[in-house]
Amino acid sequence: MSKILIRGAKVLGGEAQDVLIDGEIIAETGTGLSAEGAQVIEAGGQVLLPGLVDLHTHLREPGREDSETVLTGTRAAASGGYTAVFAMANTFPVADTAGVVEQVYRLGKEAGYCDVQPIGAVTVGLEGKKLAELGAMHDSAAGVTVFSDDGKCVDDAVIMRRALEYVKAFGGVIAQHAQEPRLTEGAQMNEGVVSAELGLGGWPAVAEESIIARDVLLAEHVGSRVHICHLSTAGSVEIVRWAKSRGIDVTAEVTPHHLLLTDELVRSYNPVYKVNPPLRTERDVMALREALADGTIDIVATDHAPHPHEDKDCEWAAAAMGMVGLETALSVVQQTMVETGLLDWAGVADRMSVTPARIGGAKGHGRPVSAGEPANLTLVDPAYRGVVNPADFASRSRNTPYEGRELPGRVTHTFLRGRATLVDGKLA
The missing domain is CATH 2.30.40.10 (Urease, subunit C, domain 1)
Structure with missing residues (x-):
């Protein structure tokens, strides 16, 4: 070389x-x-920054190669400045066994564009009923340390407690998708003024906040690590801030789109803005930015969620939730955090490389730029300065909220x- x-x-x-x-x-x-x-x-x-690390990426393979593959997803990651990504478990079949996580790990090695670390499912089939093979996935060639049912919440408190107890033995972490399912049945967007005016089912902030409150208390009780995926409300920020003040081992992430976009965009009924958790209010956006700046929120994670054209080009109620984000994340963070004076570039390196690498145990990543x-x-x-054109993306999907x-x-x-x-x- x-x-x-x-x-x-x-x-x-x-x-x-x-x-x-x-x-x-x-x-x-x-x-x-x-x-x-x-x-x-x-x-x-x-x-010059240490290579970016994304703790929350959906690569879709195996099973949904029409949306993304490990190859196309890691090409998108390299285009966005990422050298390591953590691949979520909601594939088909679900990454709930050593065999599936090793397949994803191997595909990442073969692609060669960035390191791919699989995230294992917490429960079998993401069904929330029985713990998956956490130990076997950790002991596999993939060496899984992060587990998540992302896309679904581990809403059973007993299952969540057992998962926290299990991963404590090897220093693992449970990454929770905080969404109380009974409070979000039929929900289509953030519950508030805009949802009332549009007549769309509301997704209340408390559905996220109640799960976070429960889980930080469980983590404190067990003495284990919990990570909060895609935190989106001002109330969630306050709960995490309180938990950290008590010494609870909790970390949290925010997505680029929750740092920039608000539920006002849903007035267009354009399904590109349909995402889980939903876009919130301007007040929430400002609280998230401040929390990322002061360290209450530890990292930026993309929640890169590719979907084929037919899953987004339809009426709002039928559209899939999610946005692609790997190729625009750093630009959005520059706009919302650097150009506003909330973070300098060293802070960006910490939130987008150093700390996500530490949380996930990505060896060789997030290191100092030194000999x-x-x-x-x-x-x-x-x-x-440039206008976003999804036709230029390396990702297989084009569902970006930033087109134009x-x-x-x-x-x-x-x-x-x-x-x-x-x-x-x-x-x-």
């Missing part, structure tokens, strides 16, 4: 430096570096262990 010299990049948005990659590692950092025969990337004005570390890196041009919207920033290069997976904005 040849040497690569990244010249003049602002490491974590700070002073301009040169970074020399030799093989799979960062060989040297500093100024005025040179390396005979090295490929030189002139990166003046660009920001001797694995060369998992993302180079972004923050001055770029101008967003800042562009990932120019992504490096996975020193090998360029994205070069000048194009997949290698």
Whole structure:
């Protein structure tokens, strides 16, 4: 593998430096570096970050290859600056056995665009009735440490307690999709003024908040780790903040779309805005941004949820829930957090690389940009402005809420262990 010299990049948005990659590692950092025969990337004005890590991605394979495959999903990840993604378990068949998680893990290795770490199901078939083979999945070649029934809530308190107790033995974490099912029967969007005016079934904030409150108390009782998926309400922020003040081992994520979009967009009845949990109010958006800035919310996770055209191009009530997000996440975070002054680029690196890698145990990722570390890196041009065109996506699906919207920033290069997976904005 040849040497690569990244010249003049602002490491974590700070002073301009040169970074020399030799093989799979960062060989040297500093100024005025040179390396005979090295490929030189002139990166003046660009920001160099540790490779992004997504703790919440739907790659759909096996079973829904019409939406996405591990190959197309990881190509989308590389395009968005990601070097590692965690693949959710709601596939067909469900990733609730060692065999299925090993299949996903192997497909990621074969694709080669980013590391793929499978997430195992908490319960058999995501049915919420019986614990899945948590230990077998952890002991498999995939080494699963994160478990989630995402798409469905583990609503049975006894099952949730048992899951927390089980994973405690090997330092695992339960990632909860917080949605009380009986409070969301027939729900179509956020419960509030807009849902009342449109006559759509309301999805109350308390359906999320009540599960989070229960689960942080269970985690405290058991002494185990719980992670809250796609937190979306101001009330949820306060519960997590309270739990952390008590020393409960809870972490939480927010999606890019919940940092930017509100339920006012549902007035268009465009199903591209239909997502789970639903888009909330401007008040919720502001609370989520502030919580991400102050660390109450630990990370940004995309909840990349690809769907084929026919599942979205239909009437609102029949449309599938979800949005693609891997290829636009960093741009949305730049707009909502960096350009508003809530986070600097070092903070972005923490929320989108360092901390998700720590929570999920992604070895070699989220590491400092310094000599001797694995060369998992993302180079972004923050001055770029461009209009989102889903036809340019590497993802197999096109269900983005940002079509036609101008967003800042562009990932120019992504490096996975020193090998360029994205070069000048194009997949290698």
